[in-house]
Amino acid sequence: MTSGIRFDSVTVAYDRTVVLDALDLSVEPGEVMALLGPSGSGKTTALRAVAGFVRPVSGRVFLGDRDVTDLPPYRRGIGMVVQQYALFPHLRVEDNVAFGLRARRIARDEIRTRVGEALEMTGMAAYARRHPRELSGGQQQRVAIARALAIRPEVLLLDEPLSALDAQLRSGMLAELARLHRELPDVSILYVTHDQVEALTLADRIAVMDRARLQDCGTPQELYRVPRTEFTASFVGNANLLPVTVGDAGARFGEIDIKADTSGAAPGARATLCVRPHLVGLGEGPNRLTGTVREIQWRGPTHRLYVEVEGHRVMADLRELRNPPALGDRVTLHFAPEDAVLLAAGVRDD
Numbered sequence: 001m002t003s004g005i006r007f008d009s010v011t012v013a014y015d016r017t018v019v020l021d022a023l024d025l026s027v028e029p030g031e032v033m034a035l036l037g038p039s040g041s042g043k044t045t046a047l048r049a050v051a052g053f054v055r056p057v058s059g060r061v062f063l064g065d066r067d068v069t070d071l072p073p074y075r076r077g078i079g080m081v082v083q084q085y086a087l088f089p090h091l092r093v094e095d096n097v098a099f100g101l102r103a104r105r106i107a108r109d110e111i112r113t114r115v116g117e118a119l120e121m122t123g124m125a126a127y128a129r130r131h132p133r134e135l136s137g138g139q140q141q142r143v144a145i146a147r148a149l150a151i152r153p154e155v156l157l158l159d160e161p162l163s164a165l166d167a168q169l170r171s172g173m174l175a176e177l178a179r180l181h182r183e184l185p186d187v188s189i190l191y192v193t194h195d196q197v198e199a200l201t202l203a204d205r206i207a208v209m210d211r212a213r214l215q216d217c218g219t220p221q222e223l224y225r226v227p228r229t230e231f232t233a234s235f236v237g238n239a240n241l242l243p244v245t246v247g248d249a250g251a252r253f254g255e256i257d258i259k260a261d262t263s264g265a266a267p268g269a270r271a272t273l274c275v276r277p278h279l280v281g282l283g284e285g286p287n288r289l290t291g292t293v294r295e296i297q298w299r300g301p302t303h304r305l306y307v308e309v310e311g312h313r314v315m316a317d318l319r320e321l322r323n324p325p326a327l328g329d330r331v332t333l334h335f336a337p338e339d340a341v342l343l344a345a346g347v348r349d350d
């Protein structure tokens with residue numbers, strides 16, 4: 001049996017302040033969905049609504065076809081891992097992992113099998129007899145993951161599971177999580193993070209949250225190539241957001257004519273064009289932007305140039321720049337018409 005997760009217009013409020021506003025979202029069976037957004041945007045609240053730790057003021061939560069909105073957490077069959085591991089300090093690793101199984105009154109032999117399996121999967125079999133204090137942060141998090149997997153959940157909720165780890169451990173654990181998901185292809189995973197690298201690496205789809213609302217949802221490639229909103233464009237990757245007026249075959253940015261596909265908007269509408277900084281080149285080309293260099297940052301493989309064009313700062317990430325311009329120089333940047341994306345939610349008729 002596999003089951004996905006469905007939020008049907010789920011609203012959560014604390015003291016009458018809405019912190020999750022009518023969320024509609026489906027996670028398909030076996031899919032990894034990242035909830036990505038800044039701190040306070042409502043991600044953890046959405047996750048806790050699935051787990052059963054917060055009650056929506058309206059809307060329903062489904063696991064597969066089951067409406068679980070009124071079920072207590074322990075009857076939902078969900079595995080959950082939070083940032084701070086939350087292991088029981090007085091219990092050995094194996095007993096921490098067995099905890100949820102004992103609570104479910106599963107037979108002793110079965111518990112031994114499942115604990116062994118879960119510790120094996122997370123690479124922690126050799127640490128079964130240790131106490132949490134005898135483990136590193138990364139190892140403790142593995143135990144927390146083993147504990148969640150031991151109940152063989154159909155749905156796994158991960159709340160910033162890597163954010164307490166240092167950068168190097170984090171990237172190792174990210175690969176581990178991807179491997180685990182390959183070994184458990186039927187488990188639906190909801191993964192809360194504020195880190196776009198984690199979301200882009202792990203997720204089949206990303207739901208972008210801001211200020212209690214779902215802003216955008218799509219595969220990492222879709223959100224990166226064709227973001228719908230300014231928020232997504234700048235939160236998933238970097239973006240130049242050019243305010244333009246739509247013309248008959250393109251757009252006007254200040255005094256500059258731009259060739260781009262603006263067929264999604266009526267001529268005369270004000271809109272936003274998104275151009276990724278790494279798709280902006282230095283020198284002559286289609287769609288020329290001439291302006292003054294205001295800042296240059298060396299970033300190892302690239303130089304980031306900030307160029308003031310028509311009163312806006314345009315970013316260009318340039319590789320192999322042998323003779324960088326100087327501050328105050330006039331330069332010309334360019335980008336291809338197909339690399340400019342008209343933001344659907346950035347079209348205004350005023």
Ligand code: ADP
Nearest residue numbers: 014019037038039040041042043044045046192
């Ligand atoms: P995120 O996970 O995106 O950082 P949260 O879902 O944790 O955001 O929080 C969303 C908002 O709800 C925040 O403004 C937070 O302060 C508020 N909030 C979360 N939990 C509670 C609570 N138990 N009581 C009151 N306000 C809360």
